[in-house]
Amino acid sequence: MKTLAEYRKDFDILSAGDYIYFDNAATSQRPRQVLEAVTDFYKNANANPMRGLYDWSMEATRLYEEARSLVADFIGGVSGEEIIFTRNTTESLNLVAYSYGLENVGEGDEIVITVMEHHSNMLPWQMVAREKGAKLIYLEPDEEGVISKSEYESKITDRTKIVAIGHVSNVMGITNPVKEITAYAHSKRAVVVVDGAQSAPHMAVDVKDIGCDFFAFSGHKMMAPMGIGVLYGRKELLLNMKPFLTGGEMIEYVTREDATYAELPHKFEAGTVNAAGAVGLAEAIRYIREVGFEAIEAQELKLTTLLMEGLAKLPYIKVYGSKDPAKHCGIVTFTMEGVHPHDMASVLNDDKVCIRAGHHCAQPLMQFIGAGSTSRASVYFYNTEDEVKEFLDKLSKVREVMGYGA
Amino acid sequence: MKTLAEYRKDFDILSAGDYIYFDNAATSQRPRQVLEAVTDFYKNANANPMRGLYDWSMEATRLYEEARSLVADFIGGVSGEEIIFTRNTTESLNLVAYSYGLENVGEGDEIVITVMEHHSNMLPWQMVAREKGAKLIYLEPDEEGVISKSEYESKITDRTKIVAIGHVSNVMGITNPVKEITAYAHSKRAVVVVDGAQSAPHMAVDVKDIGCDFFAFSGHKMMAPMGIGVLYGRKELLLNMKPFLTGGEMIEYVTREDATYAELPHKFEAGTVNAAGAVGLAEAIRYIREVGFEAIEAQELKLTTLLMEGLAKLPYIKVYGSKDPAKHCGIVTFTMEGVHPHDMASVLNDDKVCIRAGHHCAQPLMQFIGAGSTSRASVYFYNTEDEVKEFLDKLSKVREVMGYGA
Amino acid sequence: MELKQLYREIVNEHNLHPVHKKAIENPDLVMRGVNPSCGDDITLSLKIENGVITDAGYEGSGCAISQASVDMMADQVIGKSKDEAIKLAGTFMGMIKGEITDEESIEALDEAAALQDVAHMPARVKCAVLGWHTMQEMLENPEKAQG
Amino acid sequence: MELKQLYREIVNEHNLHPVHKKAIENPDLVMRGVNPSCGDDITLSLKIENGVITDAGYEGSGCAISQASVDMMADQVIGKSKDEAIKLAGTFMGMIKGEITDEESIEALDEAAALQDVAHMPARVKCAVLGWHTMQEMLENPEKAQG
């Protein structure tokens, strides 16, 4: 079995440079194996899948559908018909908003989301609420980032048609009780959409166990190429939904007036598919399985603990969310007294440390926690303790650079 | 300067195998340079573009925006603000249908398309017509595939709000008079959408010269990776359009109720962008420029001429569209008496020849020309005369295999 | 069997000189079967007396594999009971999908067993099973098959 | 200039001990300037007499670069005519975008010239120009700047 240090060597960008990459919640790095899987696809079997009657196209189709099966398996053994390939989480969530939301939400109905949502799981619901005259209700977390039972039980009601909730917050790192919320929402006959962008890369996900109706995630945050994402949807719901994008590959018959649509999941995949992207995602899943979520979680916890312990020693640093590193999913958001996050990020960049600063596509959460802007360090399993130590060391010098003496 | 034979060596899949790939209208092959540009991106500057304050993210942003400028230049020197990156032509056309069509077409209005359209430039307009109670009007070509002046002048009227037309038909190979149609449509104050999926890879396109309002194409048909496409839109129109997909990266401010949107073109690019795909598209454009459209068109004409001359000698073959090879853009669609196209494709595949058989995502055109299904051979500049000869030789033996004697 | 050999030795004969490509008199069950991606489109008719298929015919068009397959099927099922025919259809579809490979089961298909190699041509699977699938549908759900 | 040096030698002083970060009395022009992606948010006030800027002040919050830049700008433009100020803003923005590089033009910016290296930090360009852009806007379109 390879050690984590050996896995790290699969990432040329990490081995090559002297950069510390702590912006994994934005996008991950890709191991050589994934890049090679994509290149091999183009070198050996590149063709437009789905319709060709020749070897390359059949092989491309096989690889694409194999990727679908692997994804179906990866999120808990659902059926391949329930897996739709999209570009990213954002497109997956928009698909649900347009094809399910606009059709099933009416005037006076309610849609429940949380104030922690990424804009991608917020704006589509604002759109549905606006178009349909429905009300958008926000769940609010406590200090530690937790959505309490009384919070969701008081706001999810018989009027609720859709509950859309992030599995893991990209700012607080907290894992929301999606299973409990789903059970409660289902008791009110609401449909539940889970934004898994920040969970799928970091923990074993079982959508059947969660019980949710839709689950969305992005390949690029879990070592797959950019440009490939996933939407899981329960078959029963997908069957009754109108297509979203229309065009080639998603039809059975087309006449001048109308069309009948292809079977699931093709009904939702219009146009030439990103087969190479799907092949890359399949390879990323194989890679994750080889490393194993146990090892991934253990390393992330070790790094997060070290990070939070180090930050706690700096009196001018404020960390958001839970005090427990195990509840951060590798994501630590913080501010430094007197130093704007953008200046901090620039100074750290000068030391070849990559962190994110800003609103993290979660402006309402920033308003809620009363911070205009914050800094975020997010790790993945290929990061090291040495990197965390070096980061803390560099960070402790930022205030001096910013004129606050030593 | 490299010869075409030398360029061909850049395509590992073509050099490696003994396959004749004549399904270029479905998707092209990619040269090593494009695959390497993508891999290099991931190896050197991979990060989520647009928001990062560190070197990798700034470099990723620079490369992504450089790709945009190159695309803007490639289609005739428009502004980068007018270039929206999408997944493919299908998504580009859906964007126009949803964000422009649904807002600007009303009951009793008319949308004019042609019966030759690919489903991707047909179903979105059927959707708009259905949702809005508008009428979808079909332009019909003559025997040679030509849309005559009287045809479009009689059907584009004051009631026409949108004219959506393929630049080059993916079945007939004919180039439609998009410039003339645009001028006429504009005189009726209709907006013109051009589907450039089959033109952009094969000829110099100048959208300003055409005068159209929107122009859509796919990277994967012009040697770029799968998963990246383009929509050009006139700034004036884009400015007034609502966003299509919503989420991260396309906003300025978000409150709990509402959001204000980012400037063009970001307003239309929600979620993590496919920067690596854009980088691949940029490299493909550089590659096309190096080869040159003159050389590309000359080679395609040579091959098409040889192909059509050869087909003309086989009495049981019927070719669709113009008799003039120069009017086929490398696309030749045909049928063989007594042999179903699917059987033909299977038999040819047994001889390692890749052609497409079926309805080519253009069922209404199939009904119009009275063929349930046809075969299509489509070439690109990297194909050779030897391949055409071998193809003709193999083709001439198909009827024997299918039981028609020698 | 190699593809060209399959055409030459089996498929062409049934495709070019079908025995059952015709309307039959007073059919008891009639059903249309369509394969949209290929354009194959057949209408299958069965005559059934005392639970036994006494005649079978089809009309329509499609690729050689779909036509030959349905012609062979008609050959096979005439004289068989409904249940036997349903079972045979299951065997055929299992074979084509590569799920049934034991010789004994496959031998029961007689001449149609020759299509086994279509299992290696995923793009043609739908063509090969069209007739069989249609027959299974109409025997299992006779209420859907107009008489 | 290296980034840390830039902070230490120029930016910090203006950021931590700004001279003009205050309301001015009876301003003639007031305008808010916002940089949504960063959250920088300032309100700039100018007092203008006979076409000459006689006082300038700002309030709000933002990163050190945006704050220092506007503070230096205020220093620079007090005593200058509206036209000179507009021209200076053009020079500053040209310098930051890397379009103006000749020393002579840049020297006119006095201390603000030190921000030239922000041209190599694309992500910070918007921070550096916020104040200048706002001033240019309000001088060119005084009707938009409430008094």
Ligand SMILES: Cc1ncc(COP(=O)(O)O)c(C=O)c1O
């Ligand atoms: C004319 C035409 N329009 C649209 C498309 C759709 O392109 P894509 O599948 O890349 O979205 C194609 C190709 O399949 C085409 O040939």
Ligand SMILES: Cc1ncc(COP(=O)(O)O)c(C=O)c1O
């Ligand atoms: C929680 C969450 N949801 C949604 C997204 C959007 O993902 P993408 O940009 O890949 O569509 C992200 C990441 O940016 C995220 O962190």
